[in-house]
Each structure stands twice: as C-alpha cells, then as structure tokens.
Amino acid sequence: GINAEYGHTVSTSLRVLFFGPEQDKEINFEQFSQFLTGVQRQCWKAEFDRYSEGENYITDDEFMRLLLRRTNIPDIRKARYIDRLEHRPEHTRKRILFQQFCQFMNLL
Secondary structure, three states: OEEOOOOEEOOOHHHHHHHOOOOOOOOOHHHHHHHHHHHHHHHHHHHHHHHHOOOOEEEHHHHHHHHHHOOOOOHHHHHHHHHHHHOOOHHHOOEEEHHHHHHHHHHO
16 A cells, blocks of 8 residues: 555555556456455365364364354353253264365355
8 A cells, every 4th residue: 555654655465466566467356256265265274274183174063163153142052052062972973074164154
C-alpha cells in the first residue's frame, strides 16, 4: 500500500506475488481463486495436523472436538457430547482422512 509518511508505495510479499516486483503484472480471477484455495487448504492442514498427532488421519472423536471448537455451544454441553463419544465401543469408531476433512470443510 501507500506509505503516507513517505508518500511512496511499499511492496508487500503479496503485492509482489500478485503483480510482480515492478507492479506491472496482472492477476486474473482464476489465479486469485487458486491462491485463496491454497491458503485455505494450508490452514485446514495445520488444524488437521494439530489433531492427527503425526498420523494421516484423525479419529471421529478428534473430528468432533475440532467441530465443537467452531461452535457457540456452551462448554458444559460440549463436554457431554465428548463424553458420549468417548464411551462408544471401539469397533464403532472411524478414521477421517485429510481429503475427507477438506470435503466436509468445503460444505461449511
């Protein structure tokens, strides 16, 4: 943006990425959309990795915790949901892969 104190344009990393070092390039909607999709996917990957503990999946318990973090449900109700999940038989538990997680997040 323009630095009001000095009256000149400041080149930011994104400005250079989108418009080049000389600010003489253009970015079209497709390129900008791909950029945003990539940023969103990286954010999801960081969140997924926080719950996956180095595995290539998260458990459905972890998925529920991740979703509950995004809600305005009171903590006491969240605790009840989590308690119910944790007391399910082991054979009913599922694994969620990153691709499945992304498909769900795209619905939100």
